[in-house]
Amino acid sequence: MAKTTPLLLGIGGDSGTGKSTFVGGIYKIFGPEKITNINLDDYHTFDRVQRKIYGLTALHPAANNMALMGKHAWQLKKGEKIIKPVYDHSTGCFAEPEEVDPNQIVIIGGLFPFFTQELRDVFDLKVYLDPDEELKRAWKIHRDAGRRGYSIEQVMKEIEARQDDIRRHIEPQKEYADIIVRFYPPNGTWSPQDDAQLNVRLFLSRTLPKTGLDELLQEAMGRKTRRAVRLVDEDYYGQPFHTLEIDGSISPQTAAGLEQRIWAHLLAPMKLIQDLAPDKLGSFASGEASGHSDALALVQLISVYYLLQAREARQKAPQEGLAGIAEG
Numbered sequence: 249m250a251k252t253t254p255l256l257l258g259i260g261g262d263s264g265t266g267k268s269t270f271v272g273g274i275y276k277i278f279g280p281e282k283i284t285n286i287n288l289d290d291y292h293t294f295d296r297v298q299r300k301i302y303g304l305t306a307l308h309p310a311a312n313n314m315a316l317m318g319k320h321a322w323q324l325k326k327g328e329k330i331i332k333p334v335y336d337h338s339t340g341c342f343a344e345p346e347e348v349d350p351n352q353i354v355i356i357g358g359l360f361p362f363f364t365q366e367l368r369d370v371f372d373l374k375v376y377l378d379p380d381e382e383l384k385r386a387w388k389i390h391r392d393a394g395r396r397g398y399s400i401e402q403v404m405k406e407i408e409a410r411q412d413d414i415r416r417h418i419e420p421q422k423e424y425a426d427i428i429v430r431f432y433p434p435n436g437t438w439s440p441q442d443d444a445q446l447n448v449r450l451f452l453s454r455t456l457p458k459t460g461l462d463e464l465l466q467e468a469m470g471r472k473t474r475r476a477v478r479l480v481d482e483d484y485y486g487q488p489f490h491t492l493e494i495d496g497s498i499s500p501q502t503a504a505g506l507e508q509r510i511w512a513h514l515l516a517p518m519k520l521i522q523d524l525a526p527d528k529l530g531s532f533a534s535g536e537a538s539g540h541s542d543a544l545a546l547v548q549l550i551s552v553y554y555l556l557q558a559r560e561a562r563q564k565a566p567q568e569g570l571a572g573i574a575e576g
């Protein structure tokens with residue numbers, strides 16, 4: 249069997265944009281034993297106290313070691329193990345460094361995955377999470393004031409302190425994404441009950457390989473599906489995109505039909521993914537409980553579809569990348 253070259257999936261976006269939630273579904277699709285997950289928070293340069301002293305937020309480039317991120321990402325891509333730093337959110341300090349081996353799928357997510365050319369070049373697929381602004385605030389406030397133990401005032405103050413860095417250093421990275429994912433509330437303003445029924449718009453870059461996804465979707469679309477799922481060409485921050493709009497009100501049956509189609513399409517040629525009922529996807533944390541979103545499940549499946557397309561493209565032209573990838 250050929251030496252396995254991992255597939256690298258980059259997940260970018262501000263804090264509280266749904267990166268961990270998105271990755272939860274990718275774990276279900278491939279199974280945890282096939283995944284290595286790197287959280288770029290571990291590459292902060294300073295601990296929490298130092299950041300305060302220097303007057304830097306965690307979203308400033310000077311507070312993050314981009315060179316080490318790039319070096320480690322390429323080592324993982326070559327199948328090499330790394331010894332990486334560990335940032336402990338519960339203390340705001342660094343813990344002992346840890347050794348990490350690459351599995352077949354390496355996910356690298358955080359605030360700065362697409363900041364340098366070295367990082368951008370390493371990924372097989374770059375996904376940027378860009379929810380509606382009000383939704384993003386609500387998600388962050390609910391999560392940090394709930395599960396992370398901050399007061400609402402503390403979270404709001406932190407959000408305000410970060411605005412400048414977000415605009416200057418985080419958001420510009422979306423320009424490099426292959427897929428931008430924009431969840432938004434169906435009625436303009438958000439309430440917690442909306443989370444299971446959020447609309448989503450996927451901006452698919454023209455740089456993505458031309459795949460059969462459009463045809464697959466068109467084929468799967470009966471009258472009802474066509475109402476809930478739409479493909480249109482659209483500009484976003486001045487760039488042309490192919491966009492896929494999914495209504496959060498899509499009926500569970502329609503969503504399941506679509507999910508099964510994509511799932512079947514993925515299962516056939518790919519031995520990497522596990523045999524799993526698609527309804528296991530689309531989970532998100534809701535207070536102490538968990539909710540289900542069909543739109544999120546579809547986003548997770550479609551992203552994996554494109555990741556595996558990148559794998560196919562690499563297998564067809566192995567001389568352009570690293571060595572070919574072994575079958576799962």
Ligand SMILES: Nc1ncnc2c1ncn2[C@@H]1O[C@H](COP(=O)(O)OP(=O)(O)O)[C@@H](O)[C@H]1O
Pocket residue numbers: 261262263264265266267268269270387388391431443444446532533534535541544
């Ligand atoms: N697609 C989604 N649908 C519904 N709620 C979501 C979704 N993504 C995130 N959330 C909510 O937002 C919170 C923050 O998301 P999280 O994945 O922790 O963000 P990040 O990892 O980017 O900081 C989650 O705990 C969840 O409550």
Ligand SMILES: O=C(COP(=O)(O)O)[C@H](O)[C@H](O)COP(=O)(O)O
Pocket residue numbers: 262263264289296306336337338340359
């Ligand atoms: O913005 C983030 C990223 O986390 P996430 O994307 O998970 O929200 C955190 O504030 C920093 O990593 C610093 O950590 P801390 O605030 O714990 O010192």
